[in-house]
Amino acid sequence: MTEAVPATPEETYSYLGPAGTFTEAALKQVPEAAGSHWRSVNNVGEALSDVSTGRSTAAMIAIENSIEGGVSATQDALATVPGLRIIGEYVVPVNFVLVARPGTTLGEVRLINAHPVAYAQSRGWLEQHLPDHGHIPAASNVQAAASLFDGSQADAAVAPPGITDHLDVDVLAHDIGDNPNAVTRFVLVSRSRALPEPTGADKTSLIVELPNDEPGALLAMLEQFSTRGVNLSLLESRPIGDALGRYRFVVDLDGHVSDERVADALLGLRRTSPKVIFLGSYPRADQRAIEYHSKFDDEIFIEARDWLRGLVSGEPDTD
Template identity: 40%
Template sequence: MSRIAYFGPQGTFTEQAARRLAPGEELIPAETIPAALAAVRSGAADAACVPIENSVEGAVTATLDSLSEAEPLIAVAEVLLPVHFSVLTRPGTTEIRTVASHPHALAQVRHWVEANLPGARPVATSSTAAAAVAVDAGDFDAAVTAPVAAEHYPLEVLATEVADVRDAKTRFLLVRAPGELPEPTGADRTSIVAAATNRTGALAELLTELAVRGINLTKLDARPTRNNFGEYRFFLDFEGHVTEPRIGDVLAALRRRCRNVRFLGSHPRADNGTTEIEPGAANEDFTDAIAWVESVRKGAQA
């Protein structure tokens, strides 16, 4: 049985994602996202499940930063989960002065809290389930949690289906040490983090490498390198799998152009997206073109 570290404690959305991505495996809760990834780097876990992107609040920056630092890890699978929340309180609570949750969750229920718990002060906790633990301990009055948290903690359900934006979703990754890659499926996603040189047009050039090969970008985030003010790393997700000639070709180009490129994995997409192929950008076009250059070099044709 594999050991899967996940951003916990028990009852987080990430735990639900881990159950979907690694059914039947042993799940080990970690208090923070960096701790879940560190467990894989140290060998304490075989893989980790972490959130990467929410449709309302955007990137989960702790995941981006942790993936770009220390030993490289690669994403081998992803899952999209619908996100709506329950609000839990200690039995007998009459007044709610504090509402605790993960900052991403608080941002997704801001209007609901203003309308339904006027005057309640939002308080950030390390995760939604950590908020439930803190409410149980008497630290805060209400927790905004995943619905499943109500099954793990002795709290009362004040409200369900809470969400300012209907149909919100969070994407989660299953991450492990570099090794064998998942097979290409025809609807894959490749992720990299690149440190472009700090000069005019560097980011535009990087994106142009994708555009000229007809490769569709699905996400772009920038995070500070934390070394020099104004210096950023770019996280790029795009359609395709590293084993495809057109994706290999763009990775080689980015490797030439950037100070540093880290491969963060190729895996099947969970959003039912199809891969768009521009004219001249199919894998056969790349293979044919390379074969033609080879034949020219050998003097077989011009």
Template identity: 40%
Template sequence: MRTPVPDNPARPASGRLPYPERRFAYLGPEGTFTELALRSLSEAAGSALAPAATAVDALALVSRGAVDAAMLPVHNTVAGVVADTVRALAESPAMTVLREVVFPVDFALLVRPGTPLARVGTVSGHPHAGTQVAGWLDRRVPRARWIPAPSNAEAARRVRDGECDAAVAGDFAAAQYGLKVLFTGIQDTAGAATRFLLCARPGGPGTRHPARADRTSLVGRLPDRPEDVGGLVDGLRRHPFLRAVSLRTVSDGRGGSVLFADCPGGTDRPATARAVGLLRLRVPGLRSLGSYPSAAHVPSYERSKTMDTEITSEAGGPTGLASGDIARLREQIDALDRFLIGTLKQRLETSREIQRIRTGSGGSHVDSGREVSIRGRYTDELGEGGAGVAEALLEMCRGGHRGEPPTGHDGDTVAPPPSRP
């Protein structure tokens, strides 16, 4: 299945822009998933889009006022947090997040025309992409050498220029770099999605307080290495006021760490304000990236007071979402649902296999200790509702699928990290 590339015309046929014209940066070069996520926003239509080589470069453009906002990847459901982005946010001057975009990712293997798989000796891509396709590469090109790249599009450029044999990238990048799609859907886990953040200067263009805020993020530096701050982070996770907060740490590359925190809700909610205050008390230097709409609730990006088109809700009243925006978001939700269902089916099959192995050697049907761990993981990531999601998933695994007899729960949900890259 080819990944659809949203259109971003220079100007609509009517000659009128639905949003004030803005300037955006994104992690480039052209042909990245980050560009695709940015182009999915209605407010990017007709705007100048500038690719940046790194997250640091993109935020530097924002700080200098060369662009109004920058789109950056921050987390992938398979590969985890994007360390380069988190480090860049911690190192840059004050930034605020305007909104987030969650985008499904499918990878393809791109080669120069005429290159067969047997001649692929080097493969390049972003480290996050490499993590997500490691199994496929080990099976199909086990002798190929992995060459990390700042972005998947940069990997495609390297293939075009003869610097390596193949690139892991979105299939939409093939036309951009004159390459051939040799294989599609090479990711090891179905349903992977990446979360992107649109970042701007506080008080800059387009940074009006959103009509609603579903998430508040913070970032800050810690003096010790990630492996040495585990006790502090675990203590924060166990605090009764912080159980719904997601906490992730990455190395800062200089012997210290960067902590990235996501709190559900905006700071206008007492529980969120209390969590933010406690985090900043326990981690001096932690600064807020602001409260912003989650991907499920995305209002307009500073609409003009002189708009030519009236924007109404489905009920007919004024709203921050045009009907076209709602339809687009629903299509995105439908796509995510399809990916989620596919991933759940994979998880159920894995559960059955573990169950067969365990019961075959005389083991028990249910590992209660692992079930407790799974509930805790879902609660940490999704808040109070995560416990219900985990219980439903565990119950599904205990009771079989589509009328099959009970198989028991596998007691494990996280595979060991791949060896490549």
């Protein structure tokens, strides 16, 4: 989806292209992006560079897959590119079709183009129906199909179901994904410092480094959440890269930073970790309200602070 006239940065959204990718499908879920200029890029680094330099107002990037887990390229980029914030998340169902040049039959397929993630998620079907096939990695799901017309030696490609809207290909097989419930989670990233208002169904994303490599260091980090009733929906380690055994942790937690229990957990992290990167608080894609024990209600934290303030100021006891 492109426009002939270049747009201003405020009107531009970057996404992993070309047209027809799952990333584009995620961007279609953003009401603010409708009618804007959509800039197709080649990788996550380029998308985030667009945002950090002001070329685009926001970028849609994949961050987690229900089968493969976290997207390491995205996690590493968010840890190293300063000034970025996640302002929304979007979930796209993931399935695939096997496509080929017009006239090709399934029995003629020997070599298949596929993005490595797409290949991993359809490998069971491919091995069952095409046990002797070979695999050529592609940069994206759409590029895998497009390469069939660019001199590729591949006979077929694993592609998104909507690929026929963009390329003249024959679909040799539908629904070849091994898991019909597979989804990919995308996040919209911008430079905006304004936090989305809390909805009661929110998520907060962080990147946290441990203070040192010693017994109990990870447990100490996790206790900042558990003692405040904060549930973690994602916890993954990524190497920092400066030495063996040095890791940072990518964390998604239930709640908004304006929630007292979440804010108190972040204060604890700040006291105990040498580096905490706040990536944002934003509405959950599934809109599921966060559940937690009433002993972690905001009023409990507020009352505790008022009690301590009274002790310090010498106010008379009211209990």
